[in-house]
Amino acid sequence: MPALRARLTAFCGAPRLHARFLNTLSLMEHIGSRKIMATQSGVELDNDTLKHLAEESRHAFFFKRAAEKLARRKLDYGADATIAGASARAYMGRLDAGIEAALPPTRPAALPYLYMSLIVELRAIWLYRLYRDILDSYAIGIALKSVLAEEELHLSAMLGRIGEMDADSEIRIAGFARLEDRQFRIAWRAIEDACEIVAQGAPA
Numbered sequence: 727m728p729a730l731r732a733r734l735t736a737f738c739g740a741p742r743l744h745a746r747f748l749n750t751l752s753l754m755e756h757i758g759s760r761k762i763m764a765t766q767s768g769v770e771l772d773n774d775t776l777k778h779l780a781e782e783s784r785h786a787f788f789f790k791r792a793a794e795k796l797a798r799r800k801l802d803y804g805a806d807a808t809i810a811g812a813s814a815r816a817y818m819g820r821l822d823a824g825i826e827a828a829l830p831p832t833r834p835a836a837l838p839y840l841y842m843s844l845i846v847e848l849r850a851i852w853l854y855r856l857y858r859d860i861l862d863s864y865a866i867g868i869a870l871k872s873v874l875a876e877e878e879l880h881l882s883a884m885l886g887r888i889g890e891m892d893a894d895s896e897i898r899i900a901g902f903a904r905l906e907d908r909q910f911r912i913a914w915r916a917i918e919d920a921c922e923i924v925a926q927g928a929p930a
């Protein structure tokens with residue numbers, strides 16, 4: 727955590743690199759929203775899930791807009807405009823695959839989506855709280871308050887629905903959180919490595 731805090735703090739003094747980090751968060755929010763769209767688009771798609779989808783899409787837009795404002799140019803999701811973008815994609819993909827594989831075939835159809843969202847929300851809330859405090863202390867002009875409030879509501883909504891569907895939720899959440907922790911460490915290490923490479927080259 728100290729290393730992560732130091733990295734987030736360093737971003738605040740390196741606008742070009744910071745823009746790429748914000749754009750990487752945008753990419754992950756976008757992947758999250760796309761997964762909801764891809765897996766929940768059946769006849770059972772309800773209002774809560776549509777709202778969740780809309781909010782994750784908005785988070786992707788929010789981070790992209792903040793990234794472009796800092797970068798003062800348009801940013802795609804390519805390698806030069808993200809930080810370890812491929813690792814961010816792999817983090818989401820491995821989590822999704824791990825959760826999918828661990829649930830029994832007889833599970834309710836929405837359960838993998840609910841667990842995936844829950845596990846990602848736990849990390850997002852942890853990271854965004856840290857990041858919010860750092861952004862606020864550097865007066866960067868990026869306010870995470872409303873994104874964070876929405877992630878907190880998603881978390882409690884997911885917990886509520888999982889509790890209704892799965893009697894083994896406590897044990898499963900603990901297992902998925904361990905899986906996520908391993909994958910997050912790998913992804914963050916890739917971000918650190920990419921930042922080191924940038925630091926050795928052009929100024930950020």
Ligand SMILES: [Fe+2]
Pocket residue numbers: 755758781782785850877
């Ligand atoms: Fe989000």
Ligand SMILES: [Fe+2]
Pocket residue numbers: 782847876877880
């Ligand atoms: Fe969320």
